[in-house]
Amino acid sequence: MNWIYTPWPWYVSGPMIAFIMFLLLMVGKNFGMSANLRTICTICGADKKVDFFKFDWKSQKWNLIVVLGAVIGGYIGSHFLTTDMAVAITPAVVNDLNELGFNSAGASYLPTELFETNSLLNLKTILILAIGGVLVGFGTRYAGGCTSGHAISGLSDLQLPSLIAIIGFFIGGLVMIHFIFPLIF
């Protein structure tokens, strides 16, 4: 039973994601996580000022329950199904990250330099996390979907817009890591 505690290989993870999309389709819903950010904005009252948020958020209640499940799943996965949290990334990438100042590379699940609770005392870290979040929220709504909505649901439906969006995801990601990371880390 030791295999259950080890990270899942891609050929287990990928089919599981497709299975989750299948389950959602079979209960009459569509797989797309970023829509929840809009729903939460509406619940917080954004619909009073901005038309984009005027919609019946109760029609998205199911998706909020999925997100609640995703939180619980993270707890179960990390507390009951994992003994060693370290992510075994390629040694070349570990070296690379060490040079950028990420000494936790290869030894933890997330870089402690950004995600340990006491990193909240560091203004630069807070700014990085906040700006990154703004880019994700803005970009995903502008593009009409994120990894689940475009890369999985949209491409499975052979939607050209989703292919354009994914090319965009990669251009943005490559620019960030190859050109902007050396400037900020």
Added chain:
Amino acid sequence: MRSLIYLFIGILFGITMFKSEAASWFRIYEMFKFESFHMYGIIGSALVIGIIITQSIKKFNIKSFYGEKINFNPKAKSFSRYMFGGIIFGLGWALVGACPGPMFTLIGVGYLPILIVIAGSMVGTLLYGLLKDKLPH
């Protein structure tokens, strides 16, 4: 009852995001460095099976568990919104190493700073709502 089904699907999704390491900042960095097949294998295999599932549902007119027609939402035709929106999302995805699903999974894992990312992403969504009519779509 249906709420419990959604919760179950969400839990399955959260466990998958965590155990696949798709919720790890390191895996996203490694992917954009083209140094490992892991993330490409995940997205690629999900996609191949996803295409088979979606196209089968359409071709054979498969009904949902409740006997209803399964609807797909075709995306509106455009280039600029998908390209520009995609680039902005990609910049953020690589910086914080989490997209809108795994973000929530990481709360469950116990990483408190991810709450700043989530707050930021709500601000970003709000900004889009405010600027929507001024942007090329």
